[in-house]
Amino acid sequence: MIFENADACIGCNKCIKTCLQGVFFKPDASVSCTMNMGMAFRIERLLPLAFVASAVTGIGLHIAGHGTSHETWHNWGVAHVVASFIWLLSVMAHVRRHKHWYKTLVSKRVTCKRLITFFLSIAFLIVAVTGILLVAYVEGPGSSIGLWHYKLGILLWVLSLIHALYRK
Incomplete structure (x- = not known):
């Protein structure tokens, strides 16, 4: 069995498990596929941890916006931005690995x-855009964009959990 399309590789290793001849990729594709997948796969391994960190810090940020000190709210905000940025990087690696699915x-x-995957992708894009707008342009935790970001973030959290349960 020769792997005809190196770009379609998702790193599942099914080809390695089922190939009787030990040929997993075309000779010219093996190096490029391995090189491209290595770093993306390592970043993608952060996906579940970054997802949880982003969700927890987002909820913490929302709660801190209701009556705690500005410093506490600011600390939750910084933590949420960092966790969400790591989640964004890991999601980008995940989408890149599954680009054949999107094609x-x-x-x-x-x-x-x-x-579910389609709606998850759309929700993620909207939450990412509203998050960038909040960081770059909007002041104040109670803005309408902030509330949309929070509500869509909860939807994203639910869709992400369903997606993770459906993945097998």
């Missing part, structure tokens, strides 16, 4: 798993 999104039949 075939329209051509394959719609399943519940595909819909």
